[in-house]
Amino acid sequence: MEMSRIKNCHEIYHGSRGGWKNVVGLTLIEVLIALAIISIAMTAVIKASSQNIRSTGYLQSKTIAMWVGQQVLDEARAGVLKLPNPPDALKETTAMLGNDWYWEVNQEETPNKRINRVKVKVYAHEDDEGSPLITLETYLYHVE
Numbered sequence: 001m002e003m004s005r006i007k008n009c010h011e012i013y014h015g016s017r018g019g020w021k022n023v024v025g026l027t028l029i030e031v032l033i034a035l036a037i038i039s040i041a042m043t044a045v046i047k048a049s050s051q052n053i054r055s056t057g058y059l060q061s062k063t064i065a066m067w068v069g070q071q072v073l074d075e076a077r078a079g080v081l082k083l084p085n086p087p088d089a090l091k092e093t094t095a096m097l098g099n100d101w102y103w104e105v106n107q108e109e110t111p112n113k114r115i116n117r118v119k120v121k122v123y124a125h126e127d128d129e130g131s132p133l134i135t136l137e138t139y140l141y142h143v144e
Contacts, residue, residue, distance in 0.1 A: 065133035
């Protein structure tokens with residue numbers, strides 16, 4: 001048998017039972033290499049999916065914290081929420097979408113005595129004093 005006849009299949013000699021016979025298929029090494037490549041690709045897909053899920057949860061928390069902060073600022077603008085005089089801060093909790101959100105609001109004086117800066121910080125946990133999820137600011141005009 002000539003080597004030029006061998007194309008994409010393996011030829012095996014079976015001796016007296018029929019001579020040369022074409023056998024189509026993959027060797028064990030080829031199958032193992034293919035499985036290794038597939039497992040590496042699947043690992044990358046799983047890692048990307050888990051990062052996406054974590055990012056979605058963080059963005060959801062940040063969005064809800066923004067809603068809580070905006071609600072506090074709206075109540076302060078409408079006069080429903082009585083703010084303490086500077087530099088004191090008001091700390092309270094708001095329940096929204098099944099979670100408790102902890103916030104702190106304070107007023108700061110500006111160079112214009114009729115305008116105060118109002119700053120609200122929203123936290124996911126009560127003991128997160130140093131790292132708010134979001135900080136919002138607005139300005140209030142007070143007629144004297």
